[in-house]
Amino acid sequence: xxxxxxxxxxxxxxxxxxxxxxxxxxxxxxxxxxxxxxxxxxxxxxxxxxxxxxxxxxxxxxxxxxxxxxxxxxxxxxxxxxxxxxxxxxxxxxxxxxxxxxxxxxxxxxxxxxxxxxxxxxxxxxxxxxxxxxxxxxxxxxxxxxxxxxxxxx
Numbered sequence: 001x002x003x004x005x006x007x008x009x010x011x012x013x014x015x016x017x018x019x020x021x022x023x024x025x026x027x028x029x030x031x032x033x034x035x036x037x038x039x040x041x042x043x044x045x046x047x048x049x050x051x052x053x054x055x056x057x058x059x060x061x062x063x064x065x066x067x068x069x070x071x072x073x074x075x076x077x078x079x080x081x082x083x084x085x086x087x088x089x090x091x092x093x094x095x096x097x098x099x100x101x102x103x104x105x106x107x108x109x110x111x112x113x114x115x116x117x118x119x120x121x122x123x124x125x126x127x128x129x130x131x132x133x134x135x136x137x138x139x140x141x142x143x144x145x146x147x148x149x150x151x152x153x154x
Contacts (some may be wrong), residue, residue, distance in 0.1 A: 029092040030062055036084045037069070045080040047072040078120040102127035 037060050040046045048057030049070045061068040071077055089095055102125040105114050118124065 026065070029088075029094065032091065033067065033084075033088050034060065034062065036088060040080055040084055046077045073117060075116065075120060078117050082121055098122055098124070101125070 037046070041048055041057065041059050046059065048059035049072060050057050058070050060070065069081070071081065073081070085096055101123050103118055103121065103123045104127040105117075114126065118126065
């Protein structure tokens with residue numbers, strides 16, 4: 001996940017100057033980011049994931065100021081993704097908070113490959129036991145076990 005702070009426009013609030021991103025400007029920036037990711041997939045620089053054969057690929061999901069990027073990744077596509085993120089930062093004036101960003105790999109990804117890709121993307125955190133909006137980021141084969149805690153909370 002990539003965490004994008006919503007700051008850009010200067011507003012005076014109770015004598016303080018605060019930088020805020022207009023919701024409309026934020027939507028335009030999010031659309032531009034989406035277009036950059038889709039264009040990279042069309043050019044073959046990145047490959048999205050499919051839920052089954054013949055299904056369209058999914059390369060990203062956007063929710064509020066968070067972006068979930070879904071890739072079949074190797075060192076080449078990691079470099080393209082890093083370039084897209086850098087271009088987005090330069091054009092939007094926003095900075096990606098790499099301390100709040102994390103990456104998740106499939107089980108069959110070797111440890112040295114994981115480390116190399118994390119270094120290439122400058123992301124230090126691997127998402128395994130994290131939660132997003134109260135739900136687990138990683139779900140194994142047993143959905144009933146993964147969501148058992150919800151039954152206990154109700």
